[in-house]
Amino acid sequence: MAAFLLRHRQVSTLGVSGILKADKLDPSRPHVESRLGALAGVCNLLREYSTSNDNRAHKFDFLDLTCPHAWYPVARRKNRKIFLHVGPTNSGKTYHALKQLESSPSGVYCGPLRLLAWEVAKRLNKANVPCDLITGQEREEVNGAKHKAVTVEMADVTSNYSCAVVDEIQMLGCMTRGFSFTRALLGISADELHLCGDPAAVPLIQEILKPTGDDIHVQYYERLSPLVPSQKPLGSFKNIQTGDCIVTFSRREIYKLKGQIERGRKHLCSVVYGSLPPETRTRQATMFNDASSEFDVLVASDAIGMGLNLNISRIIFSTMKKFDGVEMRDLTISEVKQIAGRAGRYGSDFPVGEVTCLLADDLPLLHSSLKSPSPILECAGLFPTFDLIFMYSRLHPKKGLYRIMEHFLENAKLSENYFIANCEEMLKVAAVVDVLPISLHDKYLFVISPVDMRNEISSQGLTQFAQNYAQKGIVRLKEIFTPGTLQVPKTESALKELESIHKVLDLYVWLSFRLEDSFPDRELAASQKAICGLLIEEFLERFGWQKQPKTRKLPSRVNSGFLLSKETRQYV
Ligand SMILES: Nc1ncnc2c1ncn2[C@@H]1O[C@H](COP(=O)(O)OP(=O)(O)OP(=O)(O)O)[C@@H](O)[C@H]1O
Numbered sequence: 046m047a048a049f050l051l052r053h054r055q056v057s058t059l060g061v062s063g064i065l066k067a068d069k070l071d072p073s074r075p076h077v078e079s080r081l082g083a084l085a086g087v088c089n090l091l092r093e094y095s096t097s098n099d100n101r102a103h104k105f106d107f108l109d110l111t112c113p114h115a116w117y118p119v120a121r122r123k124n125r126k127i128f129l130h131v132g133p134t135n136s137g138k139t140y141h142a143l144k145q146l147e148s149s150p151s152g153v154y155c156g157p158l159r160l161l162a163w164e165v166a167k168r169l170n171k172a173n174v175p176c177d178l179i180t181g182q183e184r185e186e187v188n189g190a191k192h193k194a195v196t197v198e199m200a201d202v203t204s205n206y207s208c209a210v211v212d213e214i215q216m217l218g219c220m221t222r223g224f225s226f227t228r229a230l231l232g233i234s235a236d237e238l239h240l241c242g243d244p245a246a247v248p249l250i251q252e253i254l255k256p257t258g259d260d261i262h263v264q265y266y267e268r269l270s271p272l273v274p275s276q277k278p279l280g281s282f283k284n285i286q287t288g289d290c291i292v293t294f295s296r297r298e299i300y301k302l303k304g305q306i307e308r309g310r311k312h313l314c315s316v317v318y319g320s321l322p323p324e325t326r327t328r329q330a331t332m333f334n335d336a337s338s339e340f341d342v343l344v345a346s347d348a349i350g351m352g353l354n355l356n357i358s359r360i361i362f363s364t365m366k367k368f369d370g371v372e373m374r375d376l377t378i379s380e381v382k383q384i385a386g387r388a389g390r391y392g393s394d395f396p397v398g399e400v401t402c403l404l405a406d407d408l409p410l411l412h413s414s415l416k417s418p419s420p421i422l423e424c425a426g427l428f429p430t431f432d433l434i435f436m437y438s439r440l441h442p443k444k445g446l447y448r449i450m451e452h453f454l455e456n457a458k459l460s461e462n463y464f465i466a467n468c469e470e471m472l473k474v475a476a477v478v479d480v481l482p483i484s485l486h487d488k489y490l491f492v493i494s495p496v497d498m499r500n501e502i503s504s505q506g507l508t509q510f511a512q513n514y515a516q517k518g519i520v521r522l523k524e525i526f527t528p529g530t531l532q533v534p535k536t537e538s539a540l541k542e543l544e545s546i547h548k549v550l551d552l553y554v555w556l557s558f559r560l561e562d563s564f565p566d567r568e569l570a571a572s573q574k575a576i577c578g579l580l581i582e583e584f585l586e587r588f589g590w591q592k593q594p595k596t597r598k599l600p601s602r603v604n605s606g607f608l609l610s611k612e613t614r615q616y617v
């Protein structure tokens with residue numbers, strides 16, 4: 046482990062007696078408020094609780110989640126006009142919703158990815174509509190802005206807007222993140238709410254919104270440029286052409302394919318996959334899009350399915366199977382369509398998109414998936430707000446957050462339109478923080494933080510942050526991270542480690558926005574994050590074959606042991 050001094054591998058047991066009693070909601074933290082969701086909405090419950098005697102409070106069923114629309118009184122005071130923009134990929138859904146946003150006096154765009162929020166903020170500011178950018182890890186405020194571009198988890202359900210857009214609304218069916226889309230759908234208070242996504246979500250949205258009395262208009266779109274499924278497989282990498290994007294689903298395969306294609310000495314490949322830092326993904330995409338760059342082929346995972354504007358002529362599925370955390374399974378119809386739809390983006394260099402597979406055996410599944418409609422969404426994700434958990438905990442003061450969440454999972458009452466979010470990852474964090482003497486509110490914060498508990502370095506980083514926070518109340522980055530040890534990775538495992546370190550630094554930045562006094566080194570973390578990104582890019586550029594001798598100098602050692610090239614050094 047290069048940079049992190051993760052000393053406490055085992056979580057120490059510090060006892061929790063009396064912790065829950067000391068908990069207080071802190072309404073002075075608006076950003077926390079918006080993330081934790083629907084504070085205002087559940088204020089009704091709070092009011093009832095605070096004015097009630099214990100008997101009444103006991104009678105209140107906090108496990109009853111059958112009316113989530115009632116959690117959002119600000120939105121319920123409005124008669125919202127809902128516009129559903131639905132159709133295939135590349136049909137102009139987001140384009141039309143953004144046009145409305147741009148021309149409204151105030152508004153918010155909620156996207157599923159930081160990359161999309163960045164793109165929208167950039168676009169609005171360029172069109173002279175001042176727009177703030179707010180994601181879990183960024184706050185870029187623009188003078189006089191009445192518009193915001195945010196990641197959906199950051200959507201504020203306590204403000205009023207003229208116009209709001211929720212992009213990729215079909216994600217409300219996502220097992221892990223769906224509940225944030227449901228919250229935005231029910232909770233955003235806007236005169237006009239524009240929802241963009243797959244037609245498969247229409248019946249569910251209509252059903253969910255019935256009790257709200259909102260007016261719903263559905264607008265169907267057609268694809269703007271043709272997408273042609275090929276009858277012939279690629280067969281050999283000799284047939285790769287400029288503008289091709291090969292899709293595969295593991296980092297190892299991505300680098301294997303990049304190596305294989307580059308050994309043919311005709312093409313250089315940019316890569317895009319989920320655990321690359323978002324800035325790196327954007328720069329890799331930019332290099333691929335730039336016709337004058339040497340990188341003319343893309344090797345990518347399904348991380349390209351949303352968010353990036355790519356100049357892809359042809360999508361080639363190297364496989365139609367994906368490991369979903371449990372087993373290898375065929376790609377779903379929606380996944381195939383979403384990924385294939387990236388080819389021939391309207392307005393790109395390639396007016397007609399093509400899609401094929403590496404192997405002939407995979408073609409039938411590709412063709413049948415493209416012809417089939419996506420299965421209708423049956424249920425939307427839901428997760429109890431902090432307030433419900435908080436009040437429930439008052440009645441069960443001996444239960445830690447883990448037990449409370451588990452109880453909600455097992456016993457929550459839901460209507461047939463909803464499912465309770467898969468929170469395996471959150472439970473893992475709850476188990477770590479439950480033994481620490483911190484408030485329920487702080488535990489909940491750690492639980493909803495963007496940590497990847499399957500990643501060892503990332504989960505150890507979280508544990509270290511939480512322990513230091515509990516013990517000292519302040520977490521200095523330098524106590525657990527040694528600047529000067531980062532260097533350009535030489536192997537794929539070193540690359541993986543650097544990606545993980547980036548995740549831990551990202552987590553620090555996320556926490557610094559919510560526990561500002563206790564995580565004071567945001568700037569250091571952000572600059573180290575940027576260095577991680579640059580080092581990863583250096584690895585990517587040096588990996589495999591280089592078409593021409595590079596003008597770039599070989600890396601040299603600079604201050605504090607960083608191994609950086611001249612270009613990278615200028616950022617340090
Ligand atoms: N009427 C238009 N005039 C000019 N450009 C347009 C128009 N409609 C769409 N575009 C452009 O076409 C591309 C695809 O549009 P858009 O992103 O809105 O599609 P989408 O349906 O939201 O696709 P996805 O499902 O992939 O998100 C974008 O680059 C967009 O700017």
Ligand SMILES: [Mg+2]
Pocket residue numbers: 138139140212213241
């Ligand atoms: Mg879109």
